[in-house]
Amino acid sequence: MSKDDESTISEVTKGLTPVDPKALEDFEREMNEQVIPEIKAVVEERRVRAAESRQLQLKYLTTHSSVLRSLS
Amino acid sequence: MYTWIPLHSAADLGQLEKHVSPEYGPKRVAKTLADGLSSAVKAVLIERNYIDKDYRSTYYNFYSKKGQHYRADCVRLHFFDGTITFDEKALAFACPDNRLTDHYFGYMVLRPTGIATIGRTVLSPDIRSGASRFIITANHKVHLLGYKLMVQGFPSMDQHIDISVCAHTACWSVLRHYSERYNVYREFLTHDITMMAQEFDPGGLVPSKGLQMSHAERVFQQAGTFPVHIARVTSTATDPAFYRQLSAYIESGFPLFAAMHKRGHAVAVVGYQWRVPITTAVPGMRYAWDEVESLAVVDDNYLPYFSIPAKPAPTGTGYSAEDIDAFIVALPEKVFYPADAVDRLAPALFKLGSIVGLPPKEETIIRYFITTGSALRRFVRDKASEFDPMLMSKIMTIPFAQFVWIVEFATEKQWAVGQVEARAVIDATASLLEIMPLWLLHSRTDALIFDRQRVGSDLSAGMGGLKLANTGHSGFTRMDQNLRPTQTK
Numbered sequence: 112m113s114k115d116d117e118s119t120i121s122e123v124t125k126g127l128t129p130v131d132p133k134a135l136e137d138f139e140r141e142m143n144e145q146v147i148p149e150i151k152a153v154v155e156e157r158r159v160r161a162a163e164s165r166q167l168q169l170k171y172l173t174t175h176s177s178v179l180r181s182l183s
Numbered sequence: 184m185y186t187w188i189p190l191h192s193a194a195d196l197g198q199l200e201k202h203v204s205p206e207y208g209p210k211r212v213a214k215t216l217a218d219g220l221s222s223a224v225k226a227v228l229i230e231r232n233y234i235d236k237d238y239r240s241t242y243y244n245f246y247s248k249k250g251q252h253y254r255a256d257c258v259r260l261h262f263f264d265g266t267i268t269f270d271e272k273a274l275a276f277a278c279p280d281n282r283l284t285d286h287y288f289g290y291m292v293l294r295p296t297g298i299a300t301i302g303r304t305v306l307s308p309d310i311r312s313g314a315s316r317f318i319i320t321a322n323h324k325v326h327l328l329g330y331k332l333m334v335q336g337f338p339s340m341d342q343h344i345d346i347s348v349c350a351h352t353a354c355w356s357v358l359r360h361y362s363e364r365y366n367v368y369r370e371f372l373t374h375d376i377t378m379m380a381q382e383f384d385p386g387g388l389v390p391s392k393g394l395q396m397s398h399a400e401r402v403f404q405q406a407g408t409f410p411v412h413i414a415r416v417t418s419t420a421t422d423p424a425f426y427r428q429l430s431a432y433i434e435s436g437f438p439l440f441a442a443m444h445k446r447g448h449a450v451a452v453v454g455y456q457w458r459v460p461i462t463t464a465v466p467g468m469r470y471a472w473d474e475v476e477s478l479a480v481v482d483d484n485y486l487p488y489f490s491i492p493a494k495p496a497p498t499g500t501g502y503s504a505e506d507i508d509a510f511i512v513a514l515p516e517k518v519f520y521p522a523d524a525v526d527r528l529a530p531a532l533f534k535l536g537s538i539v540g541l542p543p544k545e546e547t548i549i550r551y552f553i554t555t556g557s558a559l560r561r562f563v564r565d566k567a568s569e570f571d572p573m574l575m576s577k578i579m580t581i582p583f584a585q586f587v588w589i590v591e592f593a594t595e596k597q598w599a600v601g602q603v604e605a606r607a608v609i610d611a612t613a614s615l616l617e618i619m620p621l622w623l624l625h626s627r628t629d630a631l632i633f634d635r636q637r638v639g640s641d642l643s644a645g646m647g648g649l650k651l652a653n654t655g656h657s658g659f660t661r662m663d664q665n666l667r668p669t670q671t672k
Contacts, residue, residue: 122580123577123580123581123582123632123633123634123635123636124632124634124645124646124647126573126647126649127632127646127647127648127649128647128648128649128650129643129647129648130538130631130643130646130647130648131643132641132642132643134535134537134538135535135538135642135643137534138531138532138534138535139618139642141531141534142531142618142619143618145531146527146528146531147615147616147618149527150523150524150527150528150615151615151616153416153424153523153527154521154523154524154615156416157413157414157416157521157523160414160415160416160417160509161396161412161413161414161509163414164396164412164414164442164444164508164509165395165396165397165400165412166395166396166397167395167396167442167444167509168393168394168395168447169348169349169350169393169394169395169396169399169442169444169447169448169449170348170349170350170392170393170394170447
């Protein structure tokens with residue numbers, strides 16, 4: 112890593128106040144115990160449902176009869 | 184070759200039958216236009232012998248091979264308001280303010296196929312009766328008699344029936360929008376779409392047998408996009424998260440290929456309308472989808488921007504958003520963090536409320552969408568007076584990835600006036616398993632800024648807080664950038 116890169120990194124949090132780790136505990140616990148497991152589960156469920164729906168046929172021809180009627 | 188028809192009422196559209204030969208289906212076209220256009224359209228110019236690239240692609244590959252003789256040329260109809268006049272001898276328009284484009288509402292190509300004759304069409308949502316409030320549009324150039332015109336709209340056409348069906352048409356609409364809107368995508372013609380759907384040349388009438396979702400995915404993949412296929416889960420009755428992300432992608436400016444398997448139908452979803460803001464008696468966190476009244480779809484059975492209700496109408500015979508059970512969003516590369524993850528992360532951010540000052544969870548409406556880091560900076564620059572200069576400086580220098588998810592938090596009162604209390608900026612390239620996939624979370628009083636240039640550091644070490652100066656407003660302006668507000672005429 113060059114010195115330029117290091118200065119870019121420090122720029123992001125430069126002038127900011129530190130955050131009390133205790134204030135983050137609730138959030139971290141919720142992410143670890145609830146949110147991330149839920150995300151993993153729903154992403155897998157979507158994958159399975161998408162795989163099932165991939166083969167379903169889409170074909171809708173309702174205009175056909177109305178068009179023919181309008182020509183007659 | 185050119186005929187000008189002034190319209191005093193919708194009934195005057197019946198004159199199309201006199202001026203356009205039957206193979207272009209003028210009777211049905213006139214009825215479709217009379218049913219779907221507003222009275223702001225005061226004149227139609229008929230342009231004959233028009234060479235339409237989309238029709239020609241099907242003519243060369245299908246119609247010219249048939250025993251019945253089909254013409255090679257099309258008719259194009261152009262729509263104008265009442266301030267324009269046309270000199271048929273000089274073939275010139277007279278426009279009081281010399282801004283012809285401002286009085287032009289778009290065009291419709293008619294194919295000489297006898298049935299399903301409405302070809303490539305781009306109409307302004309402003310003249311579509313009942314069009315939704317917000318529509319995804321692109322600028323479409325039109326060359327007519329030496330004039331260069333422009334119309335903002337979304338492409339549509341009838342399905343051909345014999346060589347393409349609704350699903351091909353929905354793919355074509357989305358991809359034609361992409362080629363007009365983003366210069367990284369090339370243009371694909373109607374016949375290209377039928378070819379792209381299969382691994383081999385389907386030939387003849389095979390495309391009319393219909394498409395599967397996998398074929399539509401293949402079309403979008405072949406076009407250079409990165410399609411994401413989302414299907415509704417059946418383990419819950421309604422799967423609200425499915426609809427929340429559907430609306431999030433629309434909000435992001437991505438038109439959707441939407442499937443209704445019970446109907447065997449596919450449409451492109453291109454816009455929405457919010458319901459009139461309400462004050463709820465029972466508090467509870469809501470999402471932008473809960474405020475959607477209707478969706479705008481491009482359905483090959485209707486003129487574009489057909490409005491369908493979010494919930495089934497008690498007496499309606501048509502379909503509603505609840506009939507949509509799968510959709511494909513053709514994303515650019517580098518959107519790795521899925522909408523499902525944003526949907527679950529957003530409410531968890533209230534756990535940081537004590538640091539940032541979010542509104543009470545039970546009184547909040549959440550809206551999320553994708554944008555680019557550049558668009559976010561442009562928006563903030565445009566609304567500079569709303570931001571603490573220190574926060575603005577941080578937003579300008581945070582090394583965002585190209586795409587970011589934005590989550591906006593608004594109270595009911597703020598929602599009603601287009602404001603938000605707080606905003607989170609999530610890295611669209613984040614991993615599913617990240618505890619803190621954010622670049623920024625800020626309200627009117629505080630901000631948390633995250634250093635995503637460090638991997639694996641503990642949470643508090645990679646972030647910092649910022650106390651914000653009071654800029655004297657009651658909420659930040661909601662970030663509405665991707666859809667065009669319809670100005671009904």
